[in-house]
Amino acid sequence: MSDALPGPLRQYADRHGLDSASLQAALDWQVLFWSGEQQAADRERWRRWLNADAEHRQAWDAVARMAGTLGTLSPQVARRTLERPSSVGRRRALGALAAVGVGSMLMLAGARGGFWQKAMADYRCARGEQQRFRLEDGSSLILNTASAVSVDFGQDRRRISLAPESEVALDTRSSTLKKAGPLSLALPAALLNVQGAWLTARDLGHGAGTVGVLAGGAQLVTAYPRQAAVTLNAGQQVHFDPDGLSVTPLSRQRALAWTRGVLQADRWRLADFLDELSRYRDGLLYCDDEVADLIVSGAYPLKDTDYVLESLARALPVAIHYRTPWLVRVAAV
Template sequence: MTGHATEDHDAPVDPILETAVDWLLKTRACPHDERLRSSAIVWRAAHPAHEQAWRKAERVWKLTGALPGRPAAAAADTPARVVPLRRRRSLGRMVAVTAAVALAASVVVALLPTIELHLRADYVTARGEQRRITLEDGTLVILAADSAIRVAYGPSERRVELIGGDAFFTVAEDRSRPFAVTGDDLRVVDIGTAFAVGIDPEALDIGVESGAVHVAYAGAVPEGSPRDARLDPGGRLRIDRATGRFNQDRVQPAQIALWRDGLLVVENQSLGHVVAEIRRRYPGMIVVRDEALMARRVTGVYDLRNPEAALRTALLPHGGRVSTLTPYVLIVSGA
């Protein structure tokens, strides 16, 4: 959180931490598999670094809200006893275990970027969490669910890197130190402002509630297209990450960053984007089985305070279905 913060966008994931996450997910997916649990214990005991990585994985797991442990009531109903391992398991159980391990492997792939995000950040939110943060200069940051920032304040500039997700900034005045938000080829400089910035795989979004900002984009853009823009109250800019095109419009200032009030408003955006936004508010896992369905374009308003209902509402007009695998895992598939 100093002016000397270094950039580490391409820092590799720790292989020991990756293995620890793999063990954690497998044991969560198969909580009654004593052999698997024993193997995980042996791995943890093999080296102090393994145990350290395991504890770090558990901490990040709790932060992400990925797949909560068994409810207390369910645990209380299960008597503590030693269950001898059988040499032969039923075909049904073997299939179930195989499916669970396969699901755990897919979850590892999905969670590794989130784990890296959490390890890099100064401030971070879990899935379903929204947080208000006051920085050292009095600037207020509202951090959306599953989002992260890193702060680098120096003598001549106040800089906040949005690592991922969405954030709304009400900037404290300090004319001697300009305030800027950066992230993924984006730089947004405050000009006495309250504004929002969002980063997702499809686009970069900026919206101004009051004051003004100057936006500069260092990524690839079509020949002759702008690389910067000024936004005034109500101004919105969406930069398509695939094409580099700027899509600018204007709304009522009160409509900026409606996610603060639990609403997701989309206009001609992909269903994949909608599912990704809902996933950040859901306290479990949402697994998509039909990628073609995710390419459909949608327009609508969805209530993020009830993520599962919002998911069903978004999918229903396009023939999508939501199946409940466990209380914490939803499966999205086509008709």
């Protein structure tokens, strides 16, 4: 699969049997049509490409569905974003927009559970917010941006289910229902058994997740049969995915930073920093490849992501370009 395709599109192509080169070509054609710069000769070349191979038509149909899902915003977004015809960063932006279209189609079709799980959850938090809740058993729950959980407390069970791509901090030390047995925290690809513990948990999507234990202990069982159960003690964190799991020391300050409304970076790549920051704001935030490897460190307030971007412009040789309030490009000065 071509490295030019963003991850969500690679997975979409794999699931639907699309040829990667054809999908990339179809995206490039859509770029041209959205730009408003196509000529009659371009239309003829597109027709010849479309009719040359059944895989071309299949890929074009998929891209057309994405464009339709994005609706009336797509042409405006494309015209403002895709200013430099040779820009790899520009293609990445289109890929991200197309991925939004793919995600929307999948959610509407019921192929993904995250949207509906969050919509139907007992406790949820909007993008860019952190919310605190007291559960009926006395446990304390903090939800991070765009996160949700469902709670099932009965006579002999206590279960909290984390929606896909959600993040929580859970403190069960003040629970008044300890006699009901351990509380279980279910991630999409793992199950935690906890009692009298304080921990953080995040689903990273694609079968991956992280758990950090601040106090007490927990036992983690993943959905992957070849991975043994892991007992975590205070001061430990685990990262797991389909390829394996690893237990490392926990940085308490870093684990709790988001609960204080802070994004803490320690020598992160700018591209990775922007990916994380984008969790806390609506729209599309991306950078050009030439600045992607710049290093970012510091603590940044999540309540004002525009201020964070201004701080980056003061600290790094970058400029922040607002195409619209929800479409932001970070480029070299």
